[in-house]
Amino acid sequence: MNMALIYPMFQAAQTRQVLKKMDPNPPFMNTYKKLFNTQPSCSCDLVSEEECELPLIDLSLLHTENASRCKREIAAASLNWGFFQVVNHGISTELLDRARSEQVSLFRQPFENKCKDFSADAYRWGAPTATSLHQLSWSEAYHISLSQSHDHPFKHNTITRKTIEELAASLSSLAHLLARVLAEGLGGDAAYFEDNCNRETCYLRLNRYPPCPVPGGLFGLIPHTDSDFLTILCQDQVGGLQLMKDGRWITVKPNPSALVVNIGDLFQAWSNGVYKSVEHRVISNPNQERFSVAYFMCPSYDSIIQSQAETAIYRRFSFREFRQQVQEDVKLIGYKVGLSRFLV
């Protein structure tokens, strides 16, 4: 006998259960119940006074007589802001749109399906070690190693390896182009990046920031610097990315035709502090979900990061050492200390 025909209440409960099963959102509220009960709202200061447009670099100028000016602008933005945006970057809109729509379907699946890929190397959400609301990131992500030896992380999913590979290949060319320009700007050895970073050593991260119902909001991603040479970010229209400039948080105005580039810790060390790895964060949105894709240009674990300057600020270290130190700090003290651990 169909109980739902007789008992409307039973039907409502069944419907609720089915809806819950189809819910794409991670169970933030339930999992962090204790934190929400003890802290009525986040003490994190989410306010940013200003919205800014990042320095905008037109990369098509690299093929004109204005190439040197364009290169100088890239170096200047990396020194003054640690962030800039690029247009005419050579990555087709068709590819970016396709990747976005596959990313959206991937994340729109029921949470239960995404959990099948749950591991530090694939699907992740929230913050496993959060003991306070300001350590919680209201987001979920697929972290994808581009090494061929890794299993495809989407065993249970719809996004195609083809799209991931195409996107990674295009972003890799762009990252190498930018790294060359930045190395030349310092009079450094541009071949270093060809020798140490290849597509096997880099990562892609697909991010989704679900709408956040917590009054006053939370971090979508807690403040951090990136542990790589440089990051290329493709964000949607929703906005929420903020960066630290002159001691204040500034909101980055989304630009649909631009990709955002930021300097990571390794470039700061390699450039002896000339290019800045700037703290950034994402602020949750109460009503809209947000998507972004980040490409992290990393070297192989054995690569040595060392500045060519006469008086180096940082001691030489391998990427393996850097990562291990970051992981150890996060585990033992709850946050990343980063480059200051490697000062001479």
Ligand SMILES: O=C(O)CCC(=O)C(=O)O
């Ligand atoms: O989603 C964003 O805007 C920023 C992502 C980010 O900072 C990261 O993945 O490291």
Ligand SMILES: [Fe+2]
């Ligand atoms: Fe980041």
